[in-house]
Amino acid sequence: MKSSTLILSYLFIWIYWGVGIANTSCEAKQRRIDLIADLAFEQGISVRDPQEGIDKRCGTIYFGKLTNKKPVWILSQWASRYNLYDTILQKGKRGERFYENEGKRFSVLPKGHFRMEIRTKPEYGDHIRQFYESWPHLYIEQPFENGIPLSKYKALKYTLSAKLLYCKNYMGDAFNPNLHTCHVVSHMAIQNRNHKSENYLKSILLSIPIYDYRYPFPPGENFTDTGTKNVVTNLFVYGPAGDKIWDGTISSGNWQHANADLLPYVKEAVKLSGWKDTSLDNLQITYIIMGWESEGTFDAALEFKNLRLQAIIED
Numbered sequence: 001m002k003s004s005t006l007i008l009s010y011l012f013i014w015i016y017w018g019v020g021i022a023n024t025s026c027e028a029k030q031r032r033i034d035l036i037a038d039l040a041f042e043q044g045i046s047v048r049d050p051q052e053g054i055d056k057r058c059g060t061i062y063f064g065k066l067t068n069k070k071p072v073w074i075l076s077q078w079a080s081r082y083n084l085y086d087t088i089l090q091k092g093k094r095g096e097r098f099y100e101n102e103g104k105r106f107s108v109l110p111k112g113h114f115r116m117e118i119r120t121k122p123e124y125g126d127h128i129r130q131f132y133e134s135w136p137h138l139y140i141e142q143p144f145e146n147g148i149p150l151s152k153y154k155a156l157k158y159t160l161s162a163k164l165l166y167c168k169n170y171m172g173d174a175f176n177p178n179l180h181t182c183h184v185v186s187h188m189a190i191q192n193r194n195h196k197s198e199n200y201l202k203s204i205l206l207s208i209p210i211y212d213y214r215y216p217f218p219p220g221e222n223f224t225d226t227g228t229k230n231v232v233t234n235l236f237v238y239g240p241a242g243d244k245i246w247d248g249t250i251s252s253g254n255w256q257h258a259n260a261d262l263l264p265y266v267k268e269a270v271k272l273s274g275w276k277d278t279s280l281d282n283l284q285i286t287y288i289i290m291g292w293e294s295e296g297t298f299d300a301a302l303e304f305k306n307l308r309l310q311a312i313i314e315d
Contacts, residue, residue, distance in 0.1 A: 030154065035144050035309045036288065037072050039112045045073040045140065047085040052078040052134060053231040058085035063097040063108040076291070077104065078137040078231075081123055104138050105301075116140075117301035118182070118292040121170055128174045129296055134229045139185075139291035144284075148313060150190070150270075151280035155312040156263040158208065158245070160304060163255045167213055167300040180296030183212035187237070187289050188309075190266060192275070194282035203286065204273045206266055207239025209246070210258075210290065211302065216249040217242030222272065238269035250302070257306070285311075 041063050049056040060071050061084070077084055082103035090098055098107035098115075102122040107115035118138045129135060167182055169175060186208035192199040205225075209218035220241040225233045242249075245260035270283065288309060292300065 030312060030314050033146065033148070033311045033313060035146070035285065035311055036142055036307060039307060041073060041108045041114065043067055043069045043073075044071045045075045045106075046071045047083075048074060048076045048078075050077045050080040050083055052137075058083065061085065061089070061099055063089065072142055074141040074143075075106065076137060076139040076141060076289075078139075079134040080104065080136045080138075103136060106138070106140075109303075111305070112307070113303060113305045115165070115301060115303045116184075116291055117165075117299075118294050119299045120182075120294040120297050121299060123294075124297045128171060129180060131179060132229055134231065135293060135295045137291065137293050139289050141287055141289040143287040145286070146284075148284065148311065149193075149281050150266065150283045150285070152313050152315065153263055153266075153280075153311055154314050155261045156266065156285075157308070157310040157312065158258065158260050158262045159306050159308045160210070160258045161255055161306040162210060162250050162258075163303045164211065164250050164253050165301040165303060167298060169213065170297040170299075175296065177214050181213050182292065182294045182296065182298035182300050183214075183218065184210040184291065184302060185289070185293050186210050186291075188262070188266075189286045189288075190270065190283050191286040192278060192282050193284050194278075197278060197282055199275050199278055199282075202275075203235055204269055204275075205233075205235050205237045206262065206269050207237050208262070208290075209239060209242035209244075211250045212242075213298065213300075215242075216251055217246065220244075236269070236273045238265070238272055240265050262309075 044060040044062040046060050047058045049058055080103050082101040084099050087099045087101050095110045096107050098105055103119055105117040116138055120136050123136045187205040189203045189205055191203040207221040212218040221237050221239040224236050245258045246256050248256045250256050
C-alpha cells in the first residue's frame with residue numbers, strides 16, 4: 001500500500017511539473033514589442049512644411065540636448081499659415097519645453113507627458129469654413145518598420161491618458177455640427193506588403209477615438225476618405241466608438257484613460273475593407289498618427305501621458 005502511494009505521488013509530481021514546463025515553454029514563444037519609441041521626444045521631431053499633401057521637411061526641432069540620433073517622430077501642420085519650425089524653444093512651468101506660434105503650440109513635459117494646442121482664430125479670421133475648404137491640422141506621426149505580419153499578433157495593447165485643458169468655439173450661430181468640429185484624430189495604418197497582391201502597398205486606417213467637440217464620446221468610423229476637400233487620402237477608415245476604449249468622457253476636463261486590445265478592431269477593419277485575396281500574412285502596421293484637426297474656428301488644447309502601443313507576438 002505504501003509502495004502504491006509512493007508511486008502515485010511520484011506520478012502526480014511528474015505530471016504537475018511536466019505540465020508546468022510545457023506551459024512555460026509555450027509562453028516563452030510569445031514576446032512583447034513596444035511599437036512606439038522615444039516617448040520623451042529626446043531625439044527631437046522632424047517638422048513637415050505646412051503645404052498640404054507633400055512631404056517636404058523643414059528640419060528638426062529639439063526639446064533638450066542636440067543628438068546625432070535620427071528623430072523617429074514627425075510633426076505635420078497641414079493647411080496652416082504658421083510654420084512651427086520658424087519658432088524657438090521656450091521653457092515654461094512644470095519643466096515644460098515648447099515651441100509656439102499664432103496657430104499652435106507643442107509642449108514636452110517630464111515623465112512622458114506632452115501637450116498639443118491648436119488655435120485657428122488667426123488661421124480663419126472672420127471667415128466661416130465652408131464645405132470642401134481645407135482646415136488646419138496639428139499631428140505627430142511615427143512610422144514602424146518591424147517587418148512583423150499581423151498573422152503573428154496575438155494582441156495589440158493600447159494605452160493613453162488624456163485631459164482636455166480647454167476647447168473654445170468662436171463661430172456662434174454659424175456653427176454647423178455637420179460641417180464644423182475640433183477633434184483629435186488618431187489613425188494606425190495597416191499596409192499590404194505582398195508584392196504579388198493587387199493591393200500591394202495599399203493601406204487601410206484603424207481609427208482610434210480620442211476627442212470630438214460635438215460628442216461626449218467620438219462615434220465609430222466606417223467610411224472612405226474622399227470628397228471632403230482638395231487633398232484627401234482615399235483610404236478606408238474604420239474604428240470603434242470612444243466608449244469602447246475610454247473609462248470616461250474627455251469632455252469632462254478630467255484625466256481619462258484608454259486601455260484596450262486593438263487587434264479585434266484591426267481584423268474587423270481588414271474584413272470590411274473589401275480587399276480580396278488578402279490574408280493577415282500580407283499585412284503590417286506601418287505608422288500611427290495623432291493630433292488635432294480643426295474644421296471650424298476653435299482654440300483647443302489637450303495634455304497626454306501613458307501613450308503605449310505594445311504588440312504581443314507569437315513566433
